[in-house]
Amino acid sequence: MMLDDNSPLVRIRDLQMHFPIYSGLFRRQTGAVKAVDGVSFDIQRGETLGLVGESGCGKSTCGRAVLRLYDITGGSVEIDGVEISQTSQSDLRAMRPTMQMVFQDPQASLNPRMTVEAIIREPLDEHTSMSRDEKAAKVAELMDAVGLNRAFAKRYPHAFSGGQRQRIGIARALALNPKFIVCDEPIAALDVSIQAQVVNLLEDLQEQFGLTYLFISHDLSMVRHIANRIAVMYLGKVVELAPRGPLYDVPLHPYTRALLSAVPEPDPSKAQTRQRVVLQGDVPSPANPPQGCNFCTRCPAVMDVCKRIDPTFQEVEPGRFVACHLYENHASETEKAEAHANQQGS
Amino acid sequence: MPNGAQAVLDVQGLTTVFKTRGGEVHAVNDVSFDLKAGELLGVVGESGSGKSVTMMSLLGLLPSPPADVRAGTVTFEGQNLLNVSDDDLRRVRGGRIGFVFQDPMTSLNPVFTVGYQIMEPLRTHMGLTKQAARARAQELLELVGIPGAAQRLSDYPHQFSGGMRQRVMIAIALACDPKVLIADEPTTALDVTIQAQIIELMKELRDKLGMAVIWITHDLGVIAGIADRVMVMYGGQVVEQAPVKELFQNPQHPYTRALLTTIPKISEERARRLTIIEGQPPILSAAPTACSFRDRCDVAQPRCAQANPPRYDFGAGHDAACFVAKDAHDAG
Numbered sequence: 001m002m003l004d005d006n007s008p009l010v011r012i013r014d015l016q017m018h019f020p021i022y023s024g025l026f027r028r029q030t031g032a033v034k035a036v037d038g039v040s041f042d043i044q045r046g047e048t049l050g051l052v053g054e055s056g057c058g059k060s061t062c063g064r065a066v067l068r069l070y071d072i073t074g075g076s077v078e079i080d081g082v083e084i085s086q087t088s089q090s091d092l093r094a095m096r097p098t099m100q101m102v103f104q105d106p107q108a109s110l111n112p113r114m115t116v117e118a119i120i121r122e123p124l125d126e127h128t129s130m131s132r133d134e135k136a137a138k139v140a141e142l143m144d145a146v147g148l149n150r151a152f153a154k155r156y157p158h159a160f161s162g163g164q165r166q167r168i169g170i171a172r173a174l175a176l177n178p179k180f181i182v183c184d185e186p187i188a189a190l191d192v193s194i195q196a197q198v199v200n201l202l203e204d205l206q207e208q209f210g211l212t213y214l215f216i217s218h219d220l221s222m223v224r225h226i227a228n229r230i231a232v233m234y235l236g237k238v239v240e241l242a243p244r245g246p247l248y249d250v251p252l253h254p255y256t257r258a259l260l261s262a263v264p265e266p267d268p269s270k271a272q273t274r275q276r277v278v279l280q281g282d283v284p285s286p287a288n289p290p291q292g293c294n295f296c297t298r299c300p301a302v303m304d305v306c307k308r309i310d311p312t313f314q315e316v317e318p319g320r321f322v323a324c325h326l327y328e329n330h331a332s333e334t335e336k337a338e339a340h341a342n343q344q345g346s
Numbered sequence: 347m348p349n350g351a352q353a354v355l356d357v358q359g360l361t362t363v364f365k366t367r368g369g370e371v372h373a374v375n376d377v378s379f380d381l382k383a384g385e386l387l388g389v390v391g392e393s394g395s396g397k398s399v400t401m402m403s404l405l406g407l408l409p410s411p412p413a414d415v416r417a418g419t420v421t422f423e424g425q426n427l428l429n430v431s432d433d434d435l436r437r438v439r440g441g442r443i444g445f446v447f448q449d450p451m452t453s454l455n456p457v458f459t460v461g462y463q464i465m466e467p468l469r470t471h472m473g474l475t476k477q478a479a480r481a482r483a484q485e486l487l488e489l490v491g492i493p494g495a496a497q498r499l500s501d502y503p504h505q506f507s508g509g510m511r512q513r514v515m516i517a518i519a520l521a522c523d524p525k526v527l528i529a530d531e532p533t534t535a536l537d538v539t540i541q542a543q544i545i546e547l548m549k550e551l552r553d554k555l556g557m558a559v560i561w562i563t564h565d566l567g568v569i570a571g572i573a574d575r576v577m578v579m580y581g582g583q584v585v586e587q588a589p590v591k592e593l594f595q596n597p598q599h600p601y602t603r604a605l606l607t608t609i610p611k612i613s614e615e616r617a618r619r620l621t622i623i624e625g626q627p628p629i630l631s632a633a634p635t636a637c638s639f640r641d642r643c644d645v646a647q648p649r650c651a652q653a654n655p656p657r658y659d660f661g662a663g664h665d666a667a668c669f670v671a672k673d674a675h676d677a678g
């Protein structure tokens with residue numbers, strides 16, 4: 001399936017992105033929103049890693065931090081063997097062609113005063129020394145690749161539907177033959193019948209150009225379709241990371257379990273018999289995360305140790321990572337058995 | 347439970363047109379449906395299919411101009427809501443018919459306390475005194491599962507999270523014991539775990555209070571878990587209507603079928619490719635004279651371009667507006 005012969009394309013270690021909070025008369029820093037707080041993962045070449053979580057869990061920030069759209073607080077980001085965590089924004093500019101992004105809202109991420117042609121050509125203007133004709137040919141080629149009619153090149157974004165606008169955004173991201181694309185909720189703003197069109201397009205392009213995706217989404221059914229491996233985020237941390245099959249069949253982390261059971265099933269006979277884990281309460285604020293495990297305030301399997309010690313993110317089976325005390329040695333076996341039972345009963 | 351029950355709301359031939367500078371937009375075309383006591387009717391459709399405009403038309407919530415409710419009758423408690431005066435309609439809205447909107451962030455007023463906003467319909471519609479209204483408001487907050495209800499009455503909307511705000515909206519809609527509750531995408535703006543909480547809450551409240559609910563959504567998964575009967579809308583028309591199990595097991599209209607196959611399912615074998623519906627939703631610049639789905643339909647025939655199919659009855663409360671499905675059904 002994947003190419004095992006070489007190193008991962010993207011290697012993230014202990015990535016942190018804290019946004020300072022200023023308050024008081026002198027605008028002193030009084031705290032920080034820990035949007036991303038110690039995230040580690042690899043993305044293999046040609047692979048799609050799904051990053052899922054609820055709003056506010058830091059998944060978009062994580063995607064942006066990986067591309068260094070922010071100056072990150074800490075950690076290491078290595079893309080195609082190059083460490084970019086401390087690189088200056090001006091030096092990063094030269095590296096942008098390898099890594100691109102597709103944004104959530106095609107309405108907001110396309111300049112309404114530029115024609116489609118100009119939008120797709122802009123990265124070529126910035127980063128290549130192609131002649132005018134070469135650029136025009138490349139733009140036409142890209143429009144074909146994403147299924148846009150070449151005849152519409154002189155039109156403005158407002159003349160296109162949501163799905164078509166997302167295609168324009170994808171064509172722009174592809175312009176410089178990138179290796180790695182971060183797709184930040186690329187289908188969230190689209191209707192279901194259009195979502196499938198865009199997802200199929202992304203898969204075709206991946207096959208055609210050997211792309212590697214970080215696919216950020218809150219739609220767990222769609223992520224299951226598109227991703228090879230999936231990372232589940234909760235309150236700035238990855239709580240579980242596993243290949244698609246095992247994650248959906250046997251989720252290990254209590255949060256993953258609750259999240260999966262909350263997905264509505266479009267089948268009434270199943271929907272009525274299914275056991276649901278309905279989590280109580282809301283996600284705590286990332287400016288003031290709870291002591292111990294971030295999930296301990298809502299976890300159906302919470303133990304004493306969870307409220308004191310933050311669990312470590314570790315490999316429990318080959319290729320499966322989870323951060324939970326149920327899979328660590330801090331709690332006694334009887335406690336764990338009890339916690340497991342609570343979880344089933346809820 | 348809903349079978350044989352009397353209809354509390356009966357809508358016939360509802361047609362709404364928006365007049366814009368670029369011409370007319372026929373948003374709702376000859377929509378008919380009824381809602382039985384205690385029933386939960388799901389309305390599914392993509393954006394622009396007319397599901398929200400239908401509900402807003404029948405309550406007179408659309409500004410006119412540009413909106414023009416051209417035809418139809420809406421029978422509720424023996425009167426036609428399209429003919430009653432604004433004052434009478436105001437008594438119905440928020441009183442006998444409650445409404446929950448999609449976005450709990452923008453539908454609460456940020457400068458009034460939550461308590462004030464729940465007490466408002468109680469005082470205007472039911473004429474309660476301040477004390478009585480406050481007691482009832484507290485009861486309502488408890489009913490929708492907000493902890494510390496008594497204290498939270500004096501909080502402002504920004505002090506609540508999204509899910510909590512939607513609970514407040516539901517409390518307001520329920521304030522005057524409505525017979526009908528119309529919920530327009532009540533969980534779309536919420537996360538899945540919070541959505542699950544709201545769905546459980548609505549099921550519980552429906553059983554406890556025995557009201558009829560119209561639940562508008564674009565998410566078939568939500569519908570499968572909650573609705574008794576489903577109405578599918580496309581291009582401003584009802585294209586199919588059936589009891590929930592029947593609709594999912596035996597969809598008749600090609601659009602419904604396509605919609606059911608296009609969404610990946612979380613527990614089924616993963617398809618290598620998603621099935622897609624080619625093309626774009628229709629532009630509604632004129633009243634339909636042909637089937638509005640024909641350009642995207644994989645079983646379309648020449649006659650689909652010549653006439654707009656009526657809603658054919660398929661028995662057992664199931665109907666669909668499709669010539670091809672009708673022929674297939676008649677042929678056995």
